[in-house]
Amino acid sequence: MRALRRLGIGAKLVVATVFVLLVAGVPVERLAARDMEAALLAEHSPRAAVDAALWRSRRAMLIGMGAVIVVAISVGAATTFFITRPIRRLTRFALAMSEGDLATRAPLRGSGELRQLARALNHLTSELSRSIADVRTERDLLAGILDGMSEGVLVLDHDGRIVLANRALRAMAPLGDDALGRSVIEAIRNARLTEAIQLAGKRDEPVDVEVELGRTLPRRLLVRVSRRKSPAGLGRDGRDARGPDHEGASAEPGLIAVFHDVTDLRRLETIRTDFVANVSHELRTPVTAISTAAETLQLGALQDPDEAAEFVDVIDRHAKRLRHLVDDLLDLSKIEAKNFRLALAELDIAPAIDHVTHLLGEAARRRRVTVTVDAAALPRARCDRRALEQVLMNLLDNAIKYAGEGAHVTVKARSLDQQVTIAVADDGPGIPPHHLGRIFERFYRVDAGRSRDLGGTGLGLAIVKHLVELMNGSIEVESAIGRGTQFTVRLSRAA
Numbered sequence: 368m369r370a371l372r373r374l375g376i377g378a379k380l381v382v383a384t385v386f387v388l389l390v391a392g393v394p395v396e397r398l399a400a401r402d403m404e405a406a407l408l409a410e411h412s413p414r415a416a417v418d419a420a421l422w423r424s425r426r427a428m429l430i431g432m433g434a435v436i437v438v439a440i441s442v443g444a445a446t447t448f449f450i451t452r453p454i455r456r457l458t459r460f461a462l463a464m465s466e467g468d469l470a471t472r473a474p475l476r477g478s479g480e481l482r483q484l485a486r487a488l489n490h491l492t493s494e495l496s497r498s499i500a501d502v503r504t505e506r507d508l509l510a511g512i513l514d515g516m517s518e519g520v521l522v523l524d525h526d527g528r529i530v531l532a533n534r535a536l537r538a539m540a541p542l543g544d545d546a547l548g549r550s551v552i553e554a555i556r557n558a559r560l561t562e563a564i565q566l567a568g569k570r571d572e573p574v575d576v577e578v579e580l581g582r583t584l585p586r587r588l589l590v591r592v593s594r595r596k597s598p599a600g601l602g603r604d605g606r607d608a609r610g611p612d613h614e615g616a617s618a619e620p621g622l623i624a625v626f627h628d629v630t631d632l633r634r635l636e637t638i639r640t641d642f643v644a645n646v647s648h649e650l651r652t653p654v655t656a657i658s659t660a661a662e663t664l665q666l667g668a669l670q671d672p673d674e675a676a677e678f679v680d681v682i683d684r685h686a687k688r689l690r691h692l693v694d695d696l697l698d699l700s701k702i703e704a705k706n707f708r709l710a711l712a713e714l715d716i717a718p719a720i721d722h723v724t725h726l727l728g729e730a731a732r733r734r735r736v737t738v739t740v741d742a743a744a745l746p747r748a749r750c751d752r753r754a755l756e757q758v759l760m761n762l763l764d765n766a767i768k769y770a771g772e773g774a775h776v777t778v779k780a781r782s783l784d785q786q787v788t789i790a791v792a793d794d795g796p797g798i799p800p801h802h803l804g805r806i807f808e809r810f811y812r813v814d815a816g817r818s819r820d821l822g823g824t825g826l827g828l829a830i831v832k833h834l835v836e837l838m839n840g841s842i843e844v845e846s847a848i849g850r851g852t853q854f855t856v857r858l859s860r861a862a
Contacts, residue, residue: 759778
């Protein structure tokens with residue numbers, strides 16, 4: 368019995384057929400032999416008796432062969448049913464596996480080839496599941512790395528069509544959802560980038576180019592385009608380099624472009640260049656004035672008391688301006704270097720406003736400017752006293768200087784929601800609208816000549832903005848030509 372179980376399907380069919388033929392053939396043979404024996408014993412019988420015996424023998428043979436055929440068909444059908452049923456189960460399993468259902472397993476029933484086939488299919492499914500899991504892990508890792516990069520990555524196939532664009536690149540460049548499968552010139556529309564990609568496809572070394580992408584807020588991007596490496600053992604056309612089919616085609620496996628956003632770097636370079644130029648210009652003016660006045664005094668102006676006093680006043684005025692400029696530069700450098708430490712505390716606003724207006728009272732009287740303060744019954748604000756006084760000093764000093772003689776300046780403080788607001792307003796000539804967006808930039812002046820005549824350094828409002836932000840506040844400006852200007856500082860209320 369164990370030996371029979373070890374037999375394969377073909378051997379089992381042979382054994383079953385032989386068994387059926389033997390079982391069915393023995394009775395038929397016995398019937399035929401008995402009739403022939405009876406006919407031969409009756410040799411003296413008439414011919415009709417012999418013919419009848421032969422007919423009975425022939426009929427027994429036909430009936431026996433029919434019975435054998437019926438039994439063989441029945442056994443064959445039963446055998447086919449029991450053999451094809453596990454095959455059908457394996458077929459259904461294979462179809463489910465081909466459709467992606469790798470969780471099912473083929474039943475290990477029966478023996479021989481079917482059991483081995485089921486075991487092989489289960490092993491194939493397990494290996495395929497493990498391979499797919501490894502591929503998914505690598506894919507997710509690669510996708511996480513690409514999406515976590517600050518650099519943009521663009522991958523092209525050998526036809527120059529986009530096959531991958533990471534999240535950073537989609538933020539840098541105007542790439543739509545339909546970018547995959549399109550060419551670079553169709554998706555990004557930048558001639559310099561297209562030229563760099565075409566050039567990189569003809570060279571072995573990378574190609575670097577700087578492009579500007581975007582329309583509303585353009586970004587400066589440094590792009591390095593290089594050729595993707597061919598897989599090991601493959602030629603440049605993607606075929607087996609060692610096989611007979613390799614024809615030395617010029618098709619490339621594709622290109623990869625890495626985009627570095629250098630917008631802020633270029634802006635900082637521009638700011639640094641402008642800063643050096645502005646500082647040089649601002650320093651040159653007082654230094655030249657002091658040097659000229661001193662040289663005039665040395666050439667004989669000291670002998671004339673009136674001229675000497677005038678030139679000494681020039682030296683004193685420009686020396687103070689130079690000192691203010693150096694002090695503002697030092698303060699600004701400390702603030703931007705994060706070395707300007709503030710001690711935030713719960714403070715009353717009104718005393719700081721009174722102190723600053725008292726210090727600038729003489730300057731206001733000289734220019735016949737009326738300063739009005741409205742800061743009664745205010746809650747405390749969270750701020751730094753020294754920084755707050757410096758902010759108020761700059762804003763109020765600018766209002767007195769630029770509002771014009773006989774103007775009115777108002778300092779009004781209010782409590783609004785969870786904030787304390789301080790507004791410094793004047794009824795001067797106002798600021799043109801196109802200047803308001805740059806009013807807090809370093810060395811930016813609405814009227815450069817007038818500002819220098821009044822002793823401004825061009826750094827006051829930049830310092831004010833930084834100090835307010837260090838106190839977790841905000842500042843905004845509103846102005847209209849002929850109706851004056853108002854700066855509003857918003858600070859957090861004390862808890």
